[in-house]
Amino acid sequence: MSKILSDIEIARMARLKPIQEIAQSMGLKEEALEVFGKYKAKLSYEIIEELKTKKDGKLILVTSINPTPAGEGKSTVTVGLGDALKQLGKNVVIALREPSLGPVMGIKGGACGGGYAQVVPMEDINLHFTGDLHAISAANNTLASLIDNHIQQGNRLKIDTRKILWKRAIDINDRALRHVVIGLGGKTNGIPREEHFEITAASEMMAIFCLADDLADLKKRISRTVIAYNIHNEPVTVKDLGVEGALTVLLRDAIKPNLVQTLEHTPAIVHGGPFANIAHGCNSIIATKTALKLADYVVTEAGFGADLGAEKFLDIKCQIGGILPNAVAIVATIRALKMHGGVELKDLHINNPKAVRKGFANLRKHVETIKQYQLPFVISLNHFVGDFKEEIEEFIRLCEYENMPFAITKVWEKGGQGGIELADQLLSVIHEAEEERTSYQPLYSLSDSIEVKLEKICKKVYGASCVELSINAKKQLKEIEEAGWGNFPVCIAKTQYSLSDDPSKLGRPEGFTISIRELKPSVGAGFVVAYAGQMLTMPGLPKYPAALNMDVNENGQIKGLF
Template structure:
């Protein structure tokens, strides 16, 4: 395969040149038939709920989580390693399914680019997955906004629930970056246009509706989660839910087809379930629970990823998703790159391609903190160095020396260039450690029990995962904490909304900062999703576009062939 495409450089060109199998043939490799799928064209399909239910009696396979050190602004290839590892395990004869999040149009058309992997470790059809795919994110957006519409209509039609327009917590959603919509005023133009009030938009991937969708186990669970979602408070401060509005049925109906997991394939035809897409710096950052559980029933190994570094996606995977879904991951892969090590060693973004062995030594402390976090959860791990063409032999040698010095298991991966063949070393190391752990049993457990206070939970995360001295609540957050306690929601896990670029809440504090405090400015109960969101620093739920958005590079020809997508 590599010889066939050796002259092709861009991810899009590689994906467009790939020879895809009909999705029904991909399904057959994991024991599914055409009757188990609802096909979306030739290369995409959704798995029927009846099929998923029929798998319940099967024994689960092993669950492998891929996370990373704190990234550079360019990303370190976590999805690429996830896909390459899945391909490598299949090459070694192990039935494997990959589980990824669906890309949001915000990053795709903004700054970060797509989320279908890269090089020869991609899920395909890449253009479809990165753009509208099977319409799941549009359905989630509409379901979210139907709730907003019903809230405002309820107030306009007499407000029987006595909703205080100044205490509506539910925001409208949109799946693109648009800073102008963060704070708006609606209902202008006279009485016939509704009650004027301040409102807000957040990006769909950061919405509670996305979190609800991604943590629902089936249709009935989805409807129950929607019904208990708190959207506002009355004039006497009582919570108002979607169930109070009588809207859970209509909202669930809009999501009934979207909730079926999407089946696609990698360039090497490994089955991939790409479903659900919450951000990890704001929301919980994991693909859908229903897709993960389906993968575990269909394969010996399910390889999934959680967004950004282990301080965000992995922490939430262990403390939120694993708790809600009763999952026990077998092993974690921590993705590192030479450029991220240099970045956290003090090298500027423009100099990351230049050799700097000393910076790798300094930046290694960031990776070490994530290693310590895995140990705190009792989860075995392997560090995967995702190799880039700018990495020098001296830099790679220094990385290997540091890993050996601290007894850190590692493997070099070259999956961008070589696909699954470039992930064999990692796959063999993963299998070896999982086999060792099977003999002694798993010691995995979340960092905190459900019964401790919310303040204790935030302090535990801040101290054990970030390395902070502790937390500091703003006056607003202190009041919100008292309200949450009064409403009896303290048993829920915490979802920390924090910058991805630093262990702290300040993106400029790179490396392994010390003697810092995590500042909690606001707490938001996401009762439908089943957690409390703690907003730190300057984190926003509606991103803005960069000076030169990726959308300006995109085009297509008269035949509909896409260019400029990455």
């Protein structure tokens, strides 16, 4: 039996093309690039502006069912689908988020795909890449420092230190920083107060970065960001502090999208990295819009299940950015179906077609969700080596019985060739939708009230029977509406493991209540964050984090990264 190679071993064996050749295949000249070594580059402001007059290509969104803790290979399917479309002779670009060190060093691992469907150089992308996440962290924490310095130096804006909204951020899971006290040690060390860190991928600065249209819009969004309330309970903004220029300076290079390639040399734009369980879970608007100008087909992904990433992509990113998706691929796996069918994680390796049948209810709900947006879809069963024939046959029987288009996808094992069936199916449903003149419709209108938006998401997407706001959330809702932010879309922070706000309720729970404990206006980003259940903005590391398996030898070669 041949050895199964790890992701990093496969990536290291690849023969990458110089990034200039990848750009040339997209019709870009070398002057459009700002090169980072041989295989990475940023796209210049000039080329992004030049491309704005070009016609958009078609956009395919990849989402999934509620995942197991290890994830279901959504990024792998995204990459493999892009490679498959290229093999079919299509002009295609892949658009992905940048990985956060939190999952890389934690439990999920990297976000470059896997097996023979990867974006490369995977070590660089999974670690420091072109420094974008560091720049976002720096901008975030510079603002935090400037707020505390303003208070120390006389507090001209009369900021109420009990009502500072802006939090510090770090790009790693560190539960010890969730609640801290700063300013200790005497008068010269600042004003003592409580502080809260969040992971960079969940920060408002990341959301602002990913929802900005260009550098000018980035500065505008930073400027209007509400950082605190003063002693009269009036909002204080970055513009009031007068530092929007300095913060934009820190992001002026990061805002340029990054260009890399897949193992099969398909162009990939990897830019921005908000989490989908806490934040809005999509790569930058600049990256997606640029990709749509460069290709006839763009394949992108949104984090976690359709209840989180896809809903936020379709209701937040598409409405804010004026983006029109054409089709959706819904990724499922046998192991996730079995988990939703009541099988414990330790027993997912055991053949169990009955659990597949029971867990299918979770997939069925996500299909119903995508149908509400009037978008065509194809289910992608991401095939794993340990899947049993009987389980796959049960999955096929259920899809055929319910007349759901599907494809068995083997991109981890076969690269683009393993995604041809999925690519063909998606091209077919896109064509049918055009013939029937059906097109995307958001779940709610921006003119709906915040309460109506919450009701529509929780009932139509999650399947909840009702939404319950805490006393604090009701008070915050009134303040948000009085401030004129009621027309913002809603970004619900919720567990990724369940359709409900309780991670233990797997499958397709019914008759449950979604509890909203807090509402926070992210004015710079342009949405209202609703915190459901016990969702935290700073994750913790597991008992045995992935970092324990990582090392580097004397030649600089990394092992244990996946």
